[in-house]
Structures are given as C-alpha cells and as structure tokens.
Amino acid sequence: MSEYIIECRGVKKWYGEFQALKGIDFNVKKGEVVVILGPSGSGKSTFIRTINRLEEHQAGEIFVNGIELNNDVRNIAEIRKEIGMVFQQFNLFPHLTVMDNITLAPIWVRKWDKPTAEAKAMELLERVQIPEQADKYPGQLSGGQQQRVAIARALAMEPEIMLFDEPTSALDPEMIKEVLDVMIVLAQTGMTILAVTHEMGFAKTVADRIVFFDYGLIVEENTPDNFFTNPRHDRTKLFLSQILH
Amino acid sequence: MSEYIIECRGVKKWYGEFQALKGIDFNVKKGEVVVILGPSGSGKSTFIRTINRLEEHQAGEIFVNGIELNNDVRNIAEIRKEIGMVFQQFNLFPHLTVMDNITLAPIWVRKWDKPTAEAKAMELLERVQIPEQADKYPGQLSGGQQQRVAIARALAMEPEIMLFDEPTSALDPEMIKEVLDVMIVLAQTGMTILAVTHEMGFAKTVADRIVFFDYGLIVEENTPDNFFTNPRHDRTKLFLSQILH
Amino acid sequence: SQPKVEEVKSNEAAAASTTQEEPAAAPAPAAQATESRLDTVRKRGKLICGGNKNLAGFGVLASDGSFSGFDIDYCRAIAVAIFGKADDSTLEIRPLTASDRPIALQTNEIDVLVRNTTYTLSRDTEWSANFGPTTFYDGQGMMVRKDSGIEKLEDMEGASICVQTGTTTELNLADQMALRGINYTPKVFPDAPSTLAAFQAGNCDGFTTDKSGLISQKQELDDPAAFQILGVTMSKEPLGPAYAHGDDQWADIVDWTVYCTFSAEEFGVTSANVDDIAKTAEDPNIRRMLGVEGELGKGLGLDNDFCANIIREMGNYEEIYNRNLGPDTAFSVPRGLNSLWTDGGLLYSPPFR
Amino acid sequence: MTTATDINTAYEAPPRTEVGVLGWLKHHLFGSWFDTILTILSLGLLYVVLVPSMRWAVTKANWRAITTNILILIHGPYPQTQNYRVFIAIGLLVVMGSVSLFIYRGENVRGRRTMTIIWAVSPFFIWYLLAGFKGSSFLPLIEYSKWGGLLLSFILAIFGILASFPIGVLLALGRQSDMPIIKWMSTVYIEVVRGVPFITVLFMAQVMLPLILPPDVRVAGMFRAMVATALFSAAYLAENVRGGLQAIPRGQYEAADALGLSTFQQMYFIIMPQALRTVIPPIVGQFIGLFKDTSLVAIVGLLDFLNVSQSILSQAGFLGAQKEVYLFAALVYFVFSFAMSSASIRLEKQLGVGQR
Amino acid sequence: MTTATDINTAYEAPPRTEVGVLGWLKHHLFGSWFDTILTILSLGLLYVVLVPSMRWAVTKANWRAITTNILILIHGPYPQTQNYRVFIAIGLLVVMGSVSLFIYRGENVRGRRTMTIIWAVSPFFIWYLLAGFKGSSFLPLIEYSKWGGLLLSFILAIFGILASFPIGVLLALGRQSDMPIIKWMSTVYIEVVRGVPFITVLFMAQVMLPLILPPDVRVAGMFRAMVATALFSAAYLAENVRGGLQAIPRGQYEAADALGLSTFQQMYFIIMPQALRTVIPPIVGQFIGLFKDTSLVAIVGLLDFLNVSQSILSQAGFLGAQKEVYLFAALVYFVFSFAMSSASIRLEKQLGVGQR
Numbered sequence A, B: 001m002s003e004y005i006i007e008c009r010g011v012k013k014w015y016g017e018f019q020a021l022k023g024i025d026f027n028v029k030k031g032e033v034v035v036i037l038g039p040s041g042s043g044k045s046t047f048i049r050t051i052n053r054l055e056e057h058q059a060g061e062i063f064v065n066g067i068e069l070n071n072d073v074r075n076i077a078e079i080r081k082e083i084g085m086v087f088q089q090f091n092l093f094p095h096l097t098v099m100d101n102i103t104l105a106p107i108w109v110r111k112w113d114k115p116t117a118e119a120k121a122m123e124l125l126e127r128v129q130i131p132e133q134a135d136k137y138p139g140q141l142s143g144g145q146q147q148r149v150a151i152a153r154a155l156a157m158e159p160e161i162m163l164f165d166e167p168t169s170a171l172d173p174e175m176i177k178e179v180l181d182v183m184i185v186l187a188q189t190g191m192t193i194l195a196v197t198h199e200m201g202f203a204k205t206v207a208d209r210i211v212f213f214d215y216g217l218i219v220e221e222n223t224p225d226n227f228f229t230n231p232r233h234d235r236t237k238l239f240l241s242q243i244l245h
Numbered sequence C: 001s002q003p004k005v006e007e008v009k010s011n012e013a014a015a016a017s018t019t020q021e022e023p024a025a026a027p028a029p030a031a032q033a034t035e036s037r038l039d040t041v042r043k044r045g046k047l048i049c050g051g052n053k054n055l056a057g058f059g060v061l062a063s064d065g066s067f068s069g070f071d072i073d074y075c076r077a078i079a080v081a082i083f084g085k086a087d088d089s090t091l092e093i094r095p096l097t098a099s100d101r102p103i104a105l106q107t108n109e110i111d112v113l114v115r116n117t118t119y120t121l122s123r124d125t126e127w128s129a130n131f132g133p134t135t136f137y138d139g140q141g142m143m144v145r146k147d148s149g150i151e152k153l154e155d156m157e158g159a160s161i162c163v164q165t166g167t168t169t170e171l172n173l174a175d176q177m178a179l180r181g182i183n184y185t186p187k188v189f190p191d192a193p194s195t196l197a198a199f200q201a202g203n204c205d206g207f208t209t210d211k212s213g214l215i216s217q218k219q220e221l222d223d224p225a226a227f228q229i230l231g232v233t234m235s236k237e238p239l240g241p242a243y244a245h246g247d248d249q250w251a252d253i254v255d256w257t258v259y260c261t262f263s264a265e266e267f268g269v270t271s272a273n274v275d276d277i278a279k280t281a282e283d284p285n286i287r288r289m290l291g292v293e294g295e296l297g298k299g300l301g302l303d304n305d306f307c308a309n310i311i312r313e314m315g316n317y318e319e320i321y322n323r324n325l326g327p328d329t330a331f332s333v334p335r336g337l338n339s340l341w342t343d344g345g346l347l348y349s350p351p352f353r
Numbered sequence D, E: 001m002t003t004a005t006d007i008n009t010a011y012e013a014p015p016r017t018e019v020g021v022l023g024w025l026k027h028h029l030f031g032s033w034f035d036t037i038l039t040i041l042s043l044g045l046l047y048v049v050l051v052p053s054m055r056w057a058v059t060k061a062n063w064r065a066i067t068t069n070i071l072i073l074i075h076g077p078y079p080q081t082q083n084y085r086v087f088i089a090i091g092l093l094v095v096m097g098s099v100s101l102f103i104y105r106g107e108n109v110r111g112r113r114t115m116t117i118i119w120a121v122s123p124f125f126i127w128y129l130l131a132g133f134k135g136s137s138f139l140p141l142i143e144y145s146k147w148g149g150l151l152l153s154f155i156l157a158i159f160g161i162l163a164s165f166p167i168g169v170l171l172a173l174g175r176q177s178d179m180p181i182i183k184w185m186s187t188v189y190i191e192v193v194r195g196v197p198f199i200t201v202l203f204m205a206q207v208m209l210p211l212i213l214p215p216d217v218r219v220a221g222m223f224r225a226m227v228a229t230a231l232f233s234a235a236y237l238a239e240n241v242r243g244g245l246q247a248i249p250r251g252q253y254e255a256a257d258a259l260g261l262s263t264f265q266q267m268y269f270i271i272m273p274q275a276l277r278t279v280i281p282p283i284v285g286q287f288i289g290l291f292k293d294t295s296l297v298a299i300v301g302l303l304d305f306l307n308v309s310q311s312i313l314s315q316a317g318f319l320g321a322q323k324e325v326y327l328f329a330a331l332v333y334f335v336f337s338f339a340m341s342s343a344s345i346r347l348e349k350q351l352g353v354g355q356r
C-alpha cells in the first residue's frame, strides 16, 4: 500500500450523462515523474483534477498518501495541502502582488508567520529565477514569468506531489523554455510529478513513464523510449504521427 | 511603385515615450508569403498592426495597393477592405453564430445581399473544413475550429492581403496542424501573406522570405533556406538556438 | 424688512425670472396683462382648480374617479359661474400637496386654489396671492387618547405631538405652547395620512390640526371612541379660496361666487326652489341676485344668471355644507362659527346690488 | 498494467444517487444536520409569519376598500363610461404577450418579423385608443389629466425605460469619447443628474417650465413627468452601460476595425449587444427602481397608483384601512417588479451570461 | 535591403505634434470643424444658462432663507446650545479625512494601521459625543428625535451603506449557494424587497412594528429608519455583487481550492476583492441613490435635510423662497453625490479597473 503515493482504482466520472472517465486504474510511486498524453477531450485534465478533488469522481477509489478522497471535508483539506497544482491559464490572483500570491496559502493554510512565508517565497522566486519581480502584480509580467510564479506558488505549500495541466501551452516559444527548465530542475530534485504536456522534449528527457489517454481510458502505459519508438497501440501511433509533424 | 502591394518607408512608432518601431523599410510583392520572426517585444505585432492601421505610425510612409495610410478616414476604410487579419486570440464575436461572424462584414461593408454572403461563407467554411459548424456559436467550438472560423471571416471580405499575428500560439498541438494546413493551402493559391509565427515548419515550407525583428528594427531578411542554415546575424543565431530546442 | 421681502417676491413672481435668461422673462407680465384670467379660462374651455385629494370631507378622490368634498364643491361653483355647468369638460381638479400649492398659484398652473388653505398676512404677501371670502371658519384643536388623562393643553408638559409640516398648524402649535410655557416635542410628517398613522401607532401623545380635520380624521382611527378632542381652540383658521395677484376681475368672480352661496342661504333659496323663486320672487335683492333684474352678472363678465346657475347646480351654503360635513355624513361637524350672521355665525355676504 | 488493446468508446449510464422528488428532498433539504435545522427553522418562520397574516387577511381585513376602488386604482380618474378603452388596451397587450411567447420561441422568421412590427406599432395605436380624438363621438378625447392609477404608472415607467435607453447608451458612449467636449458634456450631465434627488428635478420642472414657455403653451403634467423620468433614468443607465463597456475586451474592437466596420456598425453589431448583456442585472434593478419611483410624480399633481391608493384612505367609508391599502399597493408593485426580474433572469439565461 | 549589422537599442524621442496648453486646445477643441462647432455651441449654452442664473443668484435671490436657517439645515432641531458637539464631530471627520489622504498614500505601515483603528473607533466616539449621557451635565443626553438635517441624512446614509454592505454580500453569496434553503431565502428576500417601494416599507414599519413589539418598547424613529434603509439597500447591493461574482473566472476558484484555502478564505481573499472591484460603478450609483432616498424617511416623522429645507418654506418671511431653497438643497445633494462619485472613480483608477 505505502509503496504508492497515489493510488487510483476504477475511477469513473460523469458530466451529466457524459462519461469522461471510464475506470482508471493507475498508481504513482514517490518521486516518479509521469507524463500524461492524449488527444483533446480524452479526459486528461479531468483525471488530473480528480486527484486533488477539483472534480468529484462518482465511482472507484483514490488514495493520496494513504488517505482516501471522499466527501469528508477534512480529508480533502489534508490532501490538498500535499498537492500543488499548476494550471494552463496560470490562474494567478490578479489583485495580489507576486509575493502575496505565493505567501497567501502558507500563511493562512499552513499557518506560518509572515516573515517565514516571505523568506520561503523569496527562496522559491530565486529558484524560478525571478526574485526581482516579487512586488509586481501578475498583469505586469510576461506569460512565462507568470507561469513561473504559479509554480512557485504551488511549491510554497511544500507539497509532496505536483500536478501540471498543460503548463506551457499558453506560452510563447521562448517562454516555454523558461518554464520547462524549471520543471526539469524540479523533476531532478525528486519531486513526484504528474504532468499533462505536449512538450515531447520534456517527456523524453525526464519522464519515468508515459500514459496515453483516449475516450476516458488509459490506452497505453509505457517508458518514454518504447512509447516514442515502439508504441504498442494503433491509436498511439496515429497520435504520434500528428504531433511530430 | 506598382511592383509592390505593400510599401513601408522609415515607419516609426512610439507608445508614449517608448519607441516600438525605429524606421522599418519593407516591401511585399503581390503573392509573396513573408514570415516575421523575432523575440517577444521586438515589435512584430506592432508592425503588422500598423499595416491595417490598428496602430497609427507617427513617422514614415505606408502604401497599400498604392494608397497611402494617413489620417484620411476614407483611405483607411479602403485599405482595410483589402486586408484580412487573423489574431492570436481569434477575437470572434461570441454573441453571433459562425455564419453571422463571417457574413457581417460582407453584408454591411461590401454591401452584398444576404444570400450571396451566405453562399460565400459556406464555400469558405468548406475550404476550412467545418461547414457543419455554421450555426454554432464560437463558444461551442474548439480552439482550432475557432481559428479556422476567424480565417474564413477574414477571407470572406475577399482581401488581397492576409495578415496573421501568431495564429497558432493559443492552440493545442493537434489543432495547430489543422490551422497550419489551411494557411498552407491559402499560400499555395497565391494569396499575399504576412505572418508572425513561430511554426518553423510553416516558415520552411511555404515562406518566400523570412524577416527577423529585434528592438523595433529589421535585423535580418533572408530566404528560408539561408535563414535557418546560414543566418547572417549573431542575434538570429542566438534566437534560433533557443527556438529549435 | 417685511415690505422689502414682499417687493422682492412679487417682482420675482410677476417678472417670472429664474435661472432662465433675463430677456425671455421680461415680456411675461405684459402678455399676462393683455389677456384676463377669465378670457384665458374661457379660451381653454375649463377651469383648473387646485384642490386636495387626501382630506376627508373637504377634498377626496371618490371611487368613481371624481373628486368630492366641501372645497371641491366650491371649485365646481366657480366653474358653474363661468360656464353654467361643472363637469369634466369645464372643470379640472389638480390635486396638490401643502407645500407645492403656492408654486402652483405663482406659476399659473391653477386658476384658483381651494384647498383648506388658511388666510394669513404673510401668505397674502409672500405667496403673491389674494384670498377670497372665508368659506369655513376653523380653529386648531388637539386630539389625545381618552386614557391619557390629558384634559387641557397645560397637561401636555413634555408630551410629543404629531403635526403635518408646511402648514400654519405647525407654527400655531409652537406659538400657543410657547405662550403657555409648555415644553413639548413636535413630530412632523409630510402629509395627513402619515401624520395620522404615526398618532395611531402611538408615536405621539397628541395630534393637532384644524378641528374640522380632527373630527373627520378621528373617524379614520381604528377605535375612534378611544380618543377625544380637547375643548381648546389654539388659533383662528379661516379657510377660503386664493388666487394670484394681478387680476381684479378674476378676484371679483371668485368672491361673488362665494357670496352667492351665502346670500342664497340667507334668502332661503335652494337648488330645489331656485327656478320657482326666480319666477315668483318680488324681493329686489333676490331678483338682482338671481339675475332676473339688473346687470350684476354682466358686470363681473359673467352671465347675468350666474348665481342662479350656481344654486341650481351646487345648492346654497347650507346644502353644500350638509352634503359634505353635515349631520348625515360620517363627520357631523357642528356649524358653529360657520352659521349665517343672522344665526350668530360669521357668514355675511355684502349686498347684491 | 492496463493496456487496452481496443478502445472502448461506449458510455455507461451515470449512477443514480438520488431518485425522484423524495430523493431530491432528502438530498437537498435534509442532507446534513445543518440543512435539516435550516429547513425546520425556515418552515417555522414561514408558519409564524404567514398563518397570522392569512388569518388577518381572511377574517379581519376590510378588503372592500380595494374592491370598491379597483377601477380608480387601475385607471385613476379616467372616465368610467369610457374605460372599456383601457381594458381593450390591456387585453391587447396580454394577447400580444401570449402570442409572442409562442412566436419568438418558434423558428418562423416571417411570424417573428410580423410580431416585431406589431409591437413597434402598438404603442401609437394604444395611445390613440386611450387618448381619443377631439370631437370624435366614437373615441372622444380624454384629457391627460384624467389618466391615473396603474395606467399612469405604467405609461411613465414604460416611456421612461424606452426613452432612457437610447439616451443612456449615447451618454455612456459620450463619456468614453475621445472628443473632450462631448466627454465633458456627458460627464457633467451624468454627474449632475445623478447627484440631485428626483423630487428636486420634478419640482424644478414644475417651477421652471411654465416660466420658460409662453403662457398659453401648457405642457400636460404627464408629459413633464415622462420627460423628467426619462432624463433622470438616462443618467443612471449611462453608468450601468459604461460598466458593460468596460467588460468588452479590446480584441473585439480590433476585430471589428480590421473588418472595416464603421464606428456605428461596430457599436451596433458588436460592442453594444455584448456590453448590454453583461449588465442586465443592474439595468433591470434600475428599471424596477424607476417603476417604483414613478410614485414621486405626485408632486406635479399626478394621480399615479400609489397616490390613488393613499387617497382611498380619505374616503368616508375607508378611513382606517391603511393596512389593507398599503399591503395591496406593496403586492401590486411586487408582482410587477418580480415579473420584470424573472423575465430578466430568463433573458440572462437565454443569452448565457451566467455560463462561462 | 536593410540588413542591420549591429542592433540599435537606442530610442529616439517621440515627435511633438502638440505643445503646451494652446496646442492641446487646438488639437482637442478645434481639431475639426465639427469640434469647433461643438465647442462654440457649448460655450454658448454655458453662457445662456450660467449668466442669467448667476445674475439671479446675486441680485434677486433671497438667500436669507438659507443663511437664517443654516443651523437647522445642518443639524435640525438638535439644541443650539449643544450644537458645538456636532461641529466638533464634523471637524474631527475633516481632520481624519485630511490626515488619511497623506497616511494612506505613504508607505508607513504603522501609521496606516493606527489610522484604520482610529476610523474603526470613531463612529462609537462620535455617536456618544452626539448622543451624550443621561444625567450628565457636561454632555447631556440629546434625544434621537432631536437629530435632524444633514446630520441625520448622513447618519442614515453612512449606517445604511456600512450595514447593507455585509448583508448584501451575504445575500449575493446566498443566492449563488448550493443549499436550496439558503438560496431560496436569499432569492425571496432580494426579490420581495426590491419589488416594494421604499415608502411602503417605511410605512409598514411605522404601522406594523408597534403591533408586534410589546407596548412599552419604543424604538426611536431614527433607528427604525436606519434599519429599514440598510435592509432595503442590501437587496439592491446583493444583485450588484452577484453581477461582480459572475465576472470572476472559474480558474480563480480552482486555484484557491487547489491551494487548500477554506471557503471563507477563498471568498475573503480572492473572490470578493475582485468581484467588488468590477462592480464599483453600480455600487456607487446605488449608494448615491441611497443617500438621496434618505429623504423619504420624512414619512416616519424624521426631519432629514430635505424635510428641514421644505419646512423653511412655511416660515413666515420665506414662504415664497422655493427656488432658493430647492436650488440650495439640490446643490448640497449634488456636492456630496459628486464627491462620492469622484472618490469612486479615483478608486477605480487605483485598482486599475478601466485598464486591460
């Protein structure tokens, strides 16, 4: 049991009558880096969001750190503390400075005092290489800088797991590189990472495992090498042919 | 004079005290496909937007089809009829159906009657391969579909020139391909195209010329072959090294 | 300082100068001078009379959409004097609040104001208005709860009193209480219903207004028997019609309309017998009044039989009074001062001759 | 682990955690102890408030004050011999309203266009039906001073809404304009009118207008009130519309420019439809306010619904009927305000404001 | 063509097409014939309106009606022997306001915190300063029925604004809530209160309250009016806030959830600051309306500013001074409404609502 930090068994999810997840069995070990691929609408985002309960699953079980995700509000709070999430659209709080964006949750959820939280925030901003932006507002930053702030904000809670939902797809090419660099460093430090991304370079270099979704199911699970050079499933081959144009 | 469909001489543009364009000399022949590259903030968007007067230039001259762009409102209207523009964020009108988005300008600016405009619109929707979406609203379409509607909307005015400002950078990888395919077909039909894009595949295969901007100046102008394999300028080399990771 | 104020006021009303431009204001009095009020009214085809819609017995909007009441009947009488009849085509009642009635007069919105308005010197001057003969002699009274133990004003030390704002009532109250050295708290309200509602709700110990109003409004209370009206009369409240300065012919028409109803009662002419009496009467006073003899009506610019018309349509003073306030109504206000001079009251008409 | 060899594109039906009305009740009203307490408390509150009120309404209240006066409540002093005209107008509107519900839902374009034309023409038709013609014996002239009650309140509110709308939109655009004169004038107008109580405006109109106009030109009080209402409301509307304009992304203007649309076309087809849609709630709130503020026109001597109600209290038979009359008035205002509010929420939903 | 061998990162200065005030005037007021005509027309209008008004105000108007009564206009029947307390309160507020302008602009965190505490405490201080204490000879008790004029209007408006704010926010959240009971209750409250005229509410409070309360409990009219104002305003505020809530992207809620913020923290730190910011214009419009509507409290017998003004008109000596009195009242309302409006526009700019 304790071998896995995330365990999903038969997770199913409906939006109204539409079934977005059809029974996902999927486990992640501590420190693993997993990249999730798949065509648009295949349920990647839905799945990653059920893990920190931004979406409620209606069947199956999800355990994070051994705690089950169910209607118990305390469990949800407990699990969310351990999971950081980075969104495609950054979702920074536009009315707060970068510093306040990062320290808000540590101060009010982790109950750190302000100097501690700010010291931690500065450390993280240095790690994502934008310490000089601490007092700006998100609207004053470029997209790449905003996404790095979002990563720092998630890391400030010192989570054990980081979820990334297409973190670079709203960015310009040069900025993509900035963000990927941060993610790569993060992966190398041993963080458990679950990332939906179409950056094949990232998948090839740092992923321990690649998972391919379609129609709400896991179609293929493979090592990066095998996945790209020797995919097992026809659907995967079709997908790769379109991506690697 | 009539050799060029677009002629720019010493175009300068300030935002307040900040100079975004520092004297651009640049001409485009009818039927040419020009790709504009450059780092973020180098003035690519600003330049392309001065050509249909979304931004006003403060020095220099711009001629489109031999008509000078100046404060004369009639000239501006005349020129805008001949130029179609596709934006990064699509900018479809969310309260109008796809059909109405496309036919609005032909009916009210070109003064076509409705059936003519709708016939033309259907023809274009078939060309961008989404005729079945005519009665939907933009919010009901995927990003790739929206961008194809935006292209159809611009083409419906039967412009002689198409401007693209990073038309694919808000899209998912699979959708990028859909849009690029449409653009490639368009280039092959002999349309004059000016495109800001970081899709190197597009630049390599269909561009007649590549222009590289930095700090509000044209740093390098070259054929695609030479540009990628044998760039003249150091800045270009640096840029290429970051993009082609 | 009084005359000075008056001068300023009357100038202003006459010259009609406001924030608007000066030149446009200048011709206004001239234009008014050329056309008499009577001509204006005739040309318009109807009389516009400022009235009340909220005072039971005096001016009320009835269920059939018409206005009725003692004051409204005088509006009618004036319309009859001019047009020979009073109906929708010859009379329009403009319901007014206490505080906009002077403006309505000054701006010629209305031709005459018959809205339980007390005749005072300052109103006479500062409203740029004149008052006709008093139609109803009222006096301010005080109503209290029977169980309050208050029998006279002197018992009201420290009491709170509900009173309507913008009225002479408010000022009389202050004068009378100051005179007697009584401390009290006035609670003022913008209109009659809210004043009474506050009293009903127990917000004040006393409720003051004209006695006629007290009598009628007492009926509006949930339990009229639990209240009593004190004997004291705190003021003189002569109520009568008012009209703007500047047209004496018009003033005469209004005045003699009122006197017509007084005289008719004095001579025993009623709506029932007016036509017979016109044929048979021998008293020259009556004959002149009814227009059978002489040219009195023509002198006013009216039909010679204007008074006969009034009595035929509206009745004499007694009929008007009884119809609205008399023993058969819910209010049953005793005539008191409003009796003919011959009965010891104050109603006295100058002779028709 | 799981390696599907064939992709399953079939769907299972979603689990039914709640079935039917009872399930819904259980889930929503008694889902937790907190819900349950709330449910019981509010039922209790309803009981405490409603039961005595109903008992009073049925046994004690003297509703004759209302029933006897229902006609003047509806149309004020409008002559009762002619009041079938008012009821024809009401009937017409009801029929048009019901027919519209069908027609505008359907797909019949010709029918919708016809209906729109009918709606556009009907105000003039109804106006002449109500006002009549001088000297006509079939539809004799009814003077404006005779229009009152709900009829008057409606006319004021509807005119106020219809007329303030274009003025408000123009003012909002004016305030955003690049031309400083237009900008200043719009701003001054908006700020001055918003800054002054409606009563004061009405009062000034009452005092000033007769002084400006030649003495024999008389503007009926109703028109004065109509104009004052519209001008007053326009200033508030302008600010609401401005809020909506601020929510339109720049890209919409740019796209319209790039297509070569003129400024007017851009506003009419692109900007305004979106701007107005986002500010439906405040605009409707304002219109409800306008409807209720029509009662202030009493100051120019008009007999609107609330004033007729109040005057009932002075009728000899109903001297003590405050509670009944005020309750009834509140109820009538509520019914119409609520209808407006509901219609607006339906509209909001149809236009998809709430979704994102 | 141009092939820069070295990148020019230097900037030229922008061309100066207009210099100084004259240049600005030329460009903006006389830029085209249309501008020029507009400029001349509006100057003409100003002349036609302002000059005679000023002449009237200076030569004809009888301002003694105002000057003689200035004290009761400010504080109504508050005893004039004690009215230094009112002026101390006003002075205090002015001083606090001016000091705040400096403090809140500066960077001194301690100073700002102190100032905020002073603001929080001041209402209680001022209240006791004005109300006094029973039996005290230094600050004798002044009964609430003696509070009037602008003082009363302000108290009603400020209390109405401060109290309706939290209630309105809660109602808006309630209406968006998932719990049907809370949703219904909020919706019913909002719709009923919005649907009924303020006058009716005040009147009902007047007639009904004494029937509900035990006979010896008397609530001062001022408190009744304060509560009614706040409750009434809250319903409108709720709808405005709901408009703001609808403008918040879902991503903001999700990000807050993902960080583990509680529902309250989420609302307080993330959602509300943004929601309120977008609806500043309608909220301010509503508060201006509230300030002006305070004049309706006359119906429960309170002497607010407008009622004091009107009562001047029944003083012998000033019976005909309508124009002066109403103009002055309009001016006073305008000054304060405009101040609110300007402050809100500054706030909007500071918070960057208009920029995108």
Ligand SMILES: Nc1ncnc2c1ncn2[C@@H]1O[C@H](COP(=O)(O)OP(=O)(O)OP(=O)(O)O)[C@@H](O)[C@H]1O
Pocket (backbone or CB within 6 Å): A015, A016, A018, A020, A038, A039, A040, A041, A042, A043, A044, A045, A046, A047, B172
């Ligand atoms: N709130 C919702 N209501 C209804 N259907 C939804 C909702 N969210 C997602 N879906 C549907 O569920 C399916 C899976 O969506 P999801 O966002 O998980 O896909 P994805 O794999 O992340 O796609 P993408 O690459 O476009 O982000 C899609 O068909 C989508 O239309």
Ligand SMILES: Nc1ncnc2c1ncn2[C@@H]1O[C@H](COP(=O)(O)OP(=O)(O)OP(=O)(O)O)[C@@H](O)[C@H]1O
Pocket (backbone or CB within 6 Å): A172, B015, B016, B018, B020, B038, B039, B040, B041, B042, B043, B044, B045, B046, B047
């Ligand atoms: N409206 C504006 N006001 C002030 N500065 C502006 C404005 N628009 C653009 N700029 C500035 O002008 C410069 C050029 O902007 P532009 O958008 O043309 O760059 P770009 O090359 O298109 O960059 P990107 O790849 O990020 O789109 C940038 O430094 C930008 O900050």
Ligand SMILES: [Mg+2]
Pocket (backbone or CB within 6 Å): A044, A045, A046, A165, A166
């Ligand atoms: Mg997704």
Ligand SMILES: [Mg+2]
Pocket (backbone or CB within 6 Å): B044, B045, B046, B165, B166
């Ligand atoms: Mg750009």
